[in-house]
Amino acid sequence: KKMGSYHITVLKGDGIGPDVVTEAMGVLECVGKKYGHDFVFNEKLAGGCAYDAYGEPLPEETLEACKNSDAILLGAVGGPKWDHLPANLRPEAGALLKLRSSLGLYANLRPAIIHKALSDASPIKPEIIGDSLDILVVRELTGGIYFGERGYREGKHGEEAYDVEAYSEFEIKRIAVQAFEAAMKRNKHVTSIDKANVLESSKLWRRTVTEVAKDYPEVELDHMYVDNAAMQLVRNPKHFDVIVTSNIFGDIISDEASQITGSIGMLPSASLADGAFGMYEPIHGSAPDIAGKDMANPIATILSAAMLLKFSFGLVAESQAIEDAVTKVLDAGYRTPDIYSEGTKKIGTKEMGKRICDAINA
Numbered sequence: 266k267k268m269g270s271y272h273i274t275v276l277k278g279d280g281i282g283p284d285v286v287t288e289a290m291g292v293l294e295c296v297g298k299k300y301g302h303d304f305v306f307n308e309k310l311a312g313g314c315a316y317d318a319y320g321e322p323l324p325e326e327t328l329e330a331c332k333n334s335d336a337i338l339l340g341a342v343g344g345p346k347w348d349h350l351p352a353n354l355r356p357e358a359g360a361l362l363k364l365r366s367s368l369g370l371y372a373n374l375r376p377a378i379i380h381k382a383l384s385d386a387s388p389i390k391p392e393i394i395g396d397s398l399d400i401l402v403v404r405e406l407t408g409g410i411y412f413g414e415r416g417y418r419e420g421k422h423g424e425e426a427y428d429v430e431a432y433s434e435f436e437i438k439r440i441a442v443q444a445f446e447a448a449m450k451r452n453k454h455v456t457s458i459d460k461a462n463v464l465e466s467s468k469l470w471r472r473t474v475t476e477v478a479k480d481y482p483e484v485e486l487d488h489m490y491v492d493n494a495a496m497q498l499v500r501n502p503k504h505f506d507v508i509v510t511s512n513i514f515g516d517i518i519s520d521e522a523s524q525i526t527g528s529i530g531m532l533p534s535a536s537l538a539d540g541a542f543g544m545y546e547p548i549h550g551s552a553p554d555i556a557g558k559d560m561a562n563p564i565a566t567i568l569s570a571a572m573l574l575k576f577s578f579g580l581v582a583e584s585q586a587i588e589d590a591v592t593k594v595l596d597a598g599y600r601t602p603d604i605y606s607e608g609t610k611k612i613g614t615k616e617m618g619k620r621i622c623d624a625i626n627a
């Protein structure tokens with residue numbers, strides 16, 4: 266690999282995936298040109314499009330390409346066309362979940378950011394949001410109750426079902442490290458969410474996170490019970506900088522946090538493995554209703570590309586340049602239809618991508 270050259274596997278996927286990923290690639294090319302990096306894209310099929318071409322949603326060739334690259338940029342997969350297929354052939358389980366587990370992507374990072382220009386999109390009162398809001402949820406993605414022992418058994422009153430929440434010190438430690446590392450690049454505040462007043466797994470969680478915190482003396486750590494956290498997120502969202510939590514609590518809390526920002530077309534995500542490897546994707550799906558119509562908001566995917574630069578390549582200034590460009594274009598009043606309001610300028614997917622490039626070059 267030559268210096269300054271980065272290999273990105275690109276999985277455009279289905280529906281609006283190609284629409285939004287194409288714009289994110291254009292933005293990465295702009296950044297590459299401006300800062301002197303060579304981003305090498307290797308496009309592969311995953312999801313419904315791969316099923317149509319090869320009869321499987323995640324061909325071996327695609328998985329190999331992912332394993333041999335520095336990072337993955339994904340659009341979205343799935344759609345009604347493939348809903349009739351058995352689970353293992355469906356794009357969501359057969360491609361996405363398989364990618365996450367085969368690549369060991371145990372840390373799910375979801376920033377919830379409200380841009381000042383879009384503050385009226387939030388269901389939270391403006392005086393609570395203030396100028397802006399910026400929370401990062403770090404969710405454990407490959408452990409806990411979703412992966413614990415489960416089954417049915419004969420109980421005192423007949424059949425009962427059970428699911429076990431189990432966490433190892435190893436699993437808690439590595440997700441905590443991801444959270445503290447992220448906090449070091451932000452406002453140096455981690456809130457760990459658990460239910461340590463009831464659950465043994467949460468007691469180990471709290472003890473282990475507290476241990477990890479000792480390696481990050483600059484970062485302030487607080488602990489919160491999940492029920493209180495759910496309340497504080499809407500009551501006082503400004504309390505939070507980085508949230509770290511288990512798989513199931515993170516599933517719920519990250520959806521709550523994302524909705525505070527009000528717009529699905531704006532929110533990026535990263536799923537990280539050990540080291541710098543990761544997969545980056547918007548949190549929205551394939552939106553078949555607007556696919557190929559130049560209507561999709563590409564900002565979630567463009568901000569996912571910004572996360573990729575920061576977390577996988579350590580290109581902090583370049584990542585910031587993308588975020589700043591997005592802010593500039595929103596401040597200038599340009600909106601895709603999903604975030605349009607009266608008095609702003611409605612533009613399409615391609616023009617949004619181009620304007621963000623122009624703002625990077627300005």
Ligand code: NAI
Pocket residue numbers: 281285340341342343344345357361529530546548549550551552553554555560561562563565603
């Ligand atoms: P969705 O996120 O695709 O769409 C929900 C609504 O938001 C639709 O009205 C859509 O038009 C709109 N929307 C989504 N992204 C947008 C964007 N960038 N710009 C403007 N509007 C946007 O969720 P839905 O409809 O539940 O799922 C559609 C398909 O996507 C399903 O097959 C689902 O399984 C799949 N899916 C895939 C995901 C992934 O690949 N990570 C995640 C969620 C859903």
Ligand code: MG
Pocket residue numbers: 516517520
């Ligand atoms: Mg969920």
